Amino acid sequence: MPADENRPDLTDLDEGTPHGGGGSHPAIAPGPGPRALAAREVLRDVPRVPGAPKPDPVLVADGVVRRFGGLTAVDVQHVEFQRGAITALIGPNGAGKTTFFNLLTGFDRPDEGSWTFEGRSLARVPAHRVARRGMVRTFQLTKALSRLTVIENMRLGATGQVGERLLSAMFRRVWRGQEDSNTRRADELLRRFKLDAKREDFAGSLSGGQRKLLEMARALMTEPRLVMLDEPMAGVNPALTQSLLGHVKDLREQGMTVVFVEHDMDMVRDISDWVVVMAQGTVVAEGPPDAVMADPAVIDAYLGGHHDAPLTEEDEAEQIAAAEAELEREHDQEVGR
Amino acid sequence: MDWSSILGNTARAAIGLETVIYALAAIGLNVQFGYAGLLNFGQAAFVAVGAYGIAVTVTVLGLPFWLGVVVGLVAAVLLAVLLGIPTLRLRADYLAIATIAAAEIVRLTVRSATLRDQTGGSSGLSGFAEGFYDLSPFTPGQSYGFGPWVFGARLAWILLVGWVLVAVCCLVVFLLMRSPWGRVLKGIREDEDAVRSLGKNVYAYKMQALVIGGVIGALAGFVFGVGRASVQPDLYGTELTFFVYTVLLLGGAARVLGPVVGAAIFWVALVLIENVLVQAVGAGYVPDWLMSSTQVGQVRFMLVGLALMLLMIFRPQGIFGDRRELAIDAR
Ligand SMILES: Nc1ncnc2c1ncn2[C@@H]1O[C@H](COP(=O)(O)OP(=O)(O)OP(=O)(O)O)[C@@H](O)[C@H]1O
Ligand SMILES: [Mg+2]
Numbered sequence: 001m002p003a004d005e006n007r008p009d010l011t012d013l014d015e016g017t018p019h020g021g022g023g024s025h026p027a028i029a030p031g032p033g034p035r036a037l038a039a040r041e042v043l044r045d046v047p048r049v050p051g052a053p054k055p056d057p058v059l060v061a062d063g064v065v066r067r068f069g070g071l072t073a074v075d076v077q078h079v080e081f082q083r084g085a086i087t088a089l090i091g092p093n094g095a096g097k098t099t100f101f102n103l104l105t106g107f108d109r110p111d112e113g114s115w116t117f118e119g120r121s122l123a124r125v126p127a128h129r130v131a132r133r134g135m136v137r138t139f140q141l142t143k144a145l146s147r148l149t150v151i152e153n154m155r156l157g158a159t160g161q162v163g164e165r166l167l168s169a170m171f172r173r174v175w176r177g178q179e180d181s182n183t184r185r186a187d188e189l190l191r192r193f194k195l196d197a198k199r200e201d202f203a204g205s206l207s208g209g210q211r212k213l214l215e216m217a218r219a220l221m222t223e224p225r226l227v228m229l230d231e232p233m234a235g236v237n238p239a240l241t242q243s244l245l246g247h248v249k250d251l252r253e254q255g256m257t258v259v260f261v262e263h264d265m266d267m268v269r270d271i272s273d274w275v276v277v278m279a280q281g282t283v284v285a286e287g288p289p290d291a292v293m294a295d296p297a298v299i300d301a302y303l304g305g306h307h308d309a310p311l312t313e314e315d316e317a318e319q320i321a322a323a324e325a326e327l328e329r330e331h332d333q334e335v336g337r
Numbered sequence: 338m339d340w341s342s343i344l345g346n347t348a349r350a351a352i353g354l355e356t357v358i359y360a361l362a363a364i365g366l367n368v369q370f371g372y373a374g375l376l377n378f379g380q381a382a383f384v385a386v387g388a389y390g391i392a393v394t395v396t397v398l399g400l401p402f403w404l405g406v407v408v409g410l411v412a413a414v415l416l417a418v419l420l421g422i423p424t425l426r427l428r429a430d431y432l433a434i435a436t437i438a439a440a441e442i443v444r445l446t447v448r449s450a451t452l453r454d455q456t457g458g459s460s461g462l463s464g465f466a467e468g469f470y471d472l473s474p475f476t477p478g479q480s481y482g483f484g485p486w487v488f489g490a491r492l493a494w495i496l497l498v499g500w501v502l503v504a505v506c507c508l509v510v511f512l513l514m515r516s517p518w519g520r521v522l523k524g525i526r527e528d529e530d531a532v533r534s535l536g537k538n539v540y541a542y543k544m545q546a547l548v549i550g551g552v553i554g555a556l557a558g559f560v561f562g563v564g565r566a567s568v569q570p571d572l573y574g575t576e577l578t579f580f581v582y583t584v585l586l587l588g589g590a591a592r593v594l595g596p597v598v599g600a601a602i603f604w605v606a607l608v609l610i611e612n613v614l615v616q617a618v619g620a621g622y623v624p625d626w627l628m629s630s631t632q633v634g635q636v637r638f639m640l641v642g643l644a645l646m647l648l649m650i651f652r653p654q655g656i657f658g659d660r661r662e663l664a665i666d667a668r
Contacts, residue, residue: 107530145531169513169516
């Protein structure tokens, strides 16, 4: 770890993680697959500055701005996401990560800006068309379809269903074969996500963590090429987190690109090839996980520094010391309770 | 008290004209509200469009009966599309407001004095139904049926056609709702953004549901208009819509047969209470200061309302509903 002694590592900002204890999530066996190594190799020479060009970008955003009244929630100059890599999008609460996701996937319209997916513009493309082009997303506030069973949730995810057209819907013969093959694929995914026991239950009867799993599995039913996950691990228990992390890595091995929002730094460090940091709507840093987490601008963003001028060494050390003391105190209180 | 007449009237109500009309209107509403979650508070307008479609085509334009049916269906599709375009992209409550207003606009337009020559103003139109009854295989003057269910030739004919329509509509709804198309609709009812994120054109599905439900509502209008052999604007007010909602919730929303059972129960209860009250007042069992025979019409609705409240308290999912689903709503 490059972080020096005087500087708090971002790992320490996770609630409830003991100080200095980096790896509360042990790496999953087996080690990185061939695509993981390839992704890291390719990204090694990319400059570690906001907006850095990537060798093979799949998603590129330019000047995307979204204002809510007086508040500029998103103001991204330029950002590129590498194809076949897992990119983490991190930043403090209210940084604009979810809003940025909404803009990219057509669930919200920006005031300005343009962005392309696989070289084609996505500006003004409605959300369902974005999904059909192969860019699927999940939601921070999970959207399980409560009064549909788990398996029906999954079947709904399949694209290009003949039976979803009004005129052929009434004739089962027309769509039965497709339905059967979709169901097989759905069952396969349910097994992988350990939801097969819940197959016939209403999705509304699942726990919060199970809903997260269902939402992710359902998104994969669309056979996407880019998966955007908004806090996929929030509320999922640590044992399950491990397998979920495994699934996300699997996606990369299958050739998909993953962009995900996450607050747990151990997880980010564990699975991401590249990290993009947002603060107050803008991209403030990007780079490989270890480098980014040691970046003063990032630590600043997380600790809520609001100054514009760069800090002097002294100021910086002072602030960090204060922040560390604060964290220490909080941690003690946590333990004391 | 004459119990055989009371029970006979009640038994006939179970399959009577009103039951058919409300069942059809509620089947349409079930597609929109029960399955797709669309708050259509203007079902009365679709019923009116169906009824007036025939009435105006036949009496004013002098065209054949079947053309009136076509006009009514086309008008229902147009009304649905017209309502859907501005509202289906907005939040659910906007559709509710727009439809309730549209229903009043339709009613006030057909009853307006300016259009008296076209739609008959507040007294409506009549004399357009003979084309329908000419097709009847039943001999006028004879009666048909068995047990308490014996009807005159005209009523028997419209009831036969009406129940065939109900059966066909139920079959269509059944086939649609077990299909992937129906699954998308139910998904939209639960969370339309989730469905959108899976690549479905939510707007198009909502429009299809609104049109299908509206067309079935227009079928109810055909039975309404032809069954009474007249149309009157004030029969198509908002209370028709609310009774249709009552019927739907009573039977159980998002169940294929819910609307049919709901309509039967609603009219059985109404006719039973009315007949019992009329006889009881006539026989002097009810003191005059409590209720006179002219007040029976209002009191029956109060009692039916009370019965419905009790039903909703003790069986909130309706007759056919699934309590498991209701528990999920509460989370
Ligand atoms: N619909 C909205 N109307 C007004 N302001 C909004 C709206 N959506 C988001 N915002 C504001 O935009 C900013 C960014 O919100 P956003 O949800 O994108 O943050 P986030 O980075 O996802 O945060 P978190 O990590 O807490 O999920 C916040 O200040 C928020 O208050
Ligand atoms: Mg967020």
